Amino acid sequence: MLELYQFELSHYCEKVRLILDYKGLPYRKVEVTPGIGQLDLYRLSGQRQVPVLKDGAEVIADSTAIAKYLDQHYPERPIIPTDPKQRALCFVMEEWADESIGLNARKVMIGAFSQSAAFRRAFLPSSTPDFLRTVVDSVPPEALEVLGMGAGFGPDAVxxxxxxxxxxxxxLCVLLQDSSYLLGEEPTLADFAVAALTMYVKFPAGAYLKLPEALKxxxxxxxxxxxxxxxxxxxRDRLYATYRKVGIPGESTATSGTGPTSINIE
Structure with a gap:
């Protein structure tokens, strides 16, 4: 079975999960624990970023490389057009989604986290004690902005x-006015990239991800x-309802070894 080494809340991993579901490919999720799980990931793939796909002896890192691999080795329900011009447009749009939507979505989510107590509360598990919820509510936005500036997510960047x-x-609204998908009447890699990478701007409402209920x-x-x-x-909601499977595939956690205490999401 295919194995996806991933981080559940990575929107780049979500792109791969959407593609796997669209193609109807069964897979097992291997959650990479930040720090202690990354040594195993490095041994497996030669780098520490997720997602990484393992298909037998084949190990593929990077969401775009995984998408190309899946379309080549599992050609049913193709996601990359064969027409040269459509193929070029597909890759241009996917790159735009990765670099513009993906990076800026992360920044606006962090900005909302700083400014909105309701958004911060939604990240808390339902079992969080009331006094901790009160603490979260009382954190002044200015304090969170200072922390964000240290990570490159200050007010100007947001x-x-x-x-x-x-x-x-x-x-995107203009492109979708007269067609079912971004490049016509069939979904492509461009559609799955855009749908997944907007996850941080608005989390899917269904039971697609392991999220606190309030965040869905x-x-x-x-x-x-x-x-x-x-x-x-x-x-986007229609694309999810049509192609993304509800429920959690078999999952294990990569926890052995020691390593850095942060994870790079790619």
Whole structure:
């Protein structure tokens, strides 16, 4: 069986999960524990980033490389067009999704986390004691902004990312006005990349991911709930309902070894 070494809340891993579900390929998730699980991942793939796909003796790192591998070795329900121009457009749009949507979605989510107590509360498990919820509510946004600046996610960076995401969502709404998918009437890699990489802007509402219940369907205020972008969110929800499987595949956790105490999500 295919094995996906992953981080559950990585939107790049979600891109691979969407593709696997679309192709109807059974797989087992191997959750990579930050730090202690990364040594095994390095031994397996020669690097520490997720996602990594293991198919027998084959080990493939990077979500784009995995998508190409799956289309070549499991050609049923192809996701990469054969027409040269459509193929080129597909790869351009996927790269745009990876580099613009993926990176800026992360920044606007962190900005919303800093500014919205409701968003912070949604990340807490349902079993969180009331006093801890009160502590989370009482953290001043200014304190979180200072922490964000140290990680490169200060107010200016978040503002620029928000403007870029607004432009991205506007463009996607235009592209989807007269077609079922971004490149026509059949889904491609571009569609799955865009759908997955907007996860941080608005989390899927269904039981697709291991998320706190309060977080399902929640998103960045002004982007996830703006009527101007309804066409896109309805499209994404329909893509999920059509192709993403509900439920959690067999899962294990990569925990042996020692290593760095952070994980790079790619």
């Amino acid at each position: 503002k620029a990312a928000r403007q870029t995401m607004q432009q991205n969502l506007e463009s 369907g929640m998103g960045v205020p002004g982007l996830a709930d703006n009527p101007a972008y309804d066409l896109f969110w309805v499209w």
